[in-house]
Amino acid sequence: HENNQQIVEPWFKKFNEHYQGMFDSVRHDNPDEIATTRMVFNAFDIYKQQSQIKCIANESIVINLWATIEQYTHRILKVLLTTKTSSSYEWSNLVKKFKENSIDINALSSYSIIDEIRVLNNKIKHSYVVDNTLANFQFFNEYNGKSISEVPIRVKDYTIATYHFIVQLINI
Numbered sequence: 001h002e003n004n005q006q007i008v009e010p011w012f013k014k015f016n017e018h019y020q021g022m023f024d025s026v027r028h029d030n031p032d033e034i035a036t037t038r039m040v041f042n043a044f045d046i047y048k049q050q051s052q053i054k055c056i057a058n059e060s061i062v063i064n065l066w067a068t069i070e071q072y073t074h075r076i077l078k079v080l081l082t083t084k085t086s087s088s089y090e091w092s093n094l095v096k097k098f099k100e101n102s103i104d105i106n107a108l109s110s111y112s113i114i115d116e117i118r119v120l121n122n123k124i125k126h127s128y129v130v131d132n133t134l135a136n137f138q139f140f141n142e143y144n145g146k147s148i149s150e151v152p153i154r155v156k157d158y159t160i161a162t163y164h165f166i167v168q169l170i171n172i
Helices: 002-018 031-040 046-081 091-100 111-126 138-143 155-171
Strands: none
Touching (some): 111 138, 111 155
């Protein structure tokens, strides 16, 4: 929401200034005033709104896919270890635990995309920018320095890779 606010706020300020601050007097506890105000606020057209909605939805999918990967990976590791030892929530430690039990998850065919999802998830949650770490993945290289909202997220590829990764791990 903070990232969206950074986009909306400058547009709103310009619009409000153009109309001599008419929105400054809108009472936030009056739904009728808010609804009327929104009808005249045209700083965002339907295409900008749809673009923002798509961005939020795609980011949510990445976050949820990563949560699914983590949950299933933990469950599979618990079955593998068959002990009550707690597993780490740090990904590198999980990978290490699997390797100690003769399973190299880095070697799974979908692992590179899974790793990309992991890094993208962290960038969405923390910095919201394509930095050098994310730009190391070929797809993100051309977007280095840009906001995540400017990147077309590969939702279909990520969904297929997540399913493939989890099924491969379960089968092993």
